[in-house]
Amino acid sequence: MDNLYLPEIDLARLKAASHALQYDIIYDMLVVPLHEELYRRQTFDFMDELSQGQQLLLGYDYLRTQVGQGGFIQFIQNGYILFLPDMIAQLYMVGANEMAEVLDDVLKVYVLNYDTLSKAVGLQAFAKLYEEFTEFEVLDKRYEELNKPTEQKMLDYALNHLSQFARNA
Numbered sequence: 001m002d003n004l005y006l007p008e009i010d011l012a013r014l015k016a017a018s019h020a021l022q023y024d025i026i027y028d029m030l031v032v033p034l035h036e037e038l039y040r041r042q043t044f045d046f047m048d049e050l051s052q053g054q055q056l057l058l059g060y061d062y063l064r065t066q067v068g069q070g071g072f073i074q075f076i077q078n079g080y081i082l083f084l085p086d087m088i089a090q091l092y093m094v095g096a097n098e099m100a101e102v103l104d105d106v107l108k109v110y111v112l113n114y115d116t117l118s119k120a121v122g123l124q125a126f127a128k129l130y131e132e133f134t135e136f137e138v139l140d141k142r143y144e145e146l147n148k149p150t151e152q153k154m155l156d157y158a159l160n161h162l163s164q165f166a167r168n169a
Contacts, residue, residue: 007037008168009029009166026155034057054164056091056094059086060150072136076106088100096146105139116132
């Protein structure tokens with residue numbers, strides 16, 4: 001674990017947020033330092049220096065943002081599909097099995113339609129992907145239903161394994 005990137009986190013504030021069940025604050029306290037370091041380095045190679053739990057939080061934050069804005073099609077088209085295989089295993093690790101299954105289904109649709117979904121497309125072709133791949137509508141909806149409980153499982157895991165997330169834990 002010596003090669004892991006572990007940010008300084010205000011543990012007193014984190015514990016207070018945990019006792020108050022303020023999951024949004026906990027999420028931000030754990031994810032923001034990872035984004036800041038990623039931005040500073042400007043390479044996703046940084047992910048190799050993170051614990052499995054940190055990788056999950058950072059990757060899931062991209063998932064959350066992309067799927068929240070434009071569904072799994074946007075997530076795929078913006079090139080984040082490469083996060084899914086590891087994220088699926090990491091979700092099982094934290095007990096978020098239902099979300100892992102949803103992401104596994106997304107990955108299956110992607111693999112079965114690789115030639116179409118892996119191409120960079122313009123705005124009109126992008127819009128047509130939504131018409132062509134209606135199976136993502138069900139997966140997008142399932143993601144929305146499972147998002148909050150999944151985030152709570154990830155954060156509970158982090159709180160129970162703080163030494164994998166913070167230098168001073």
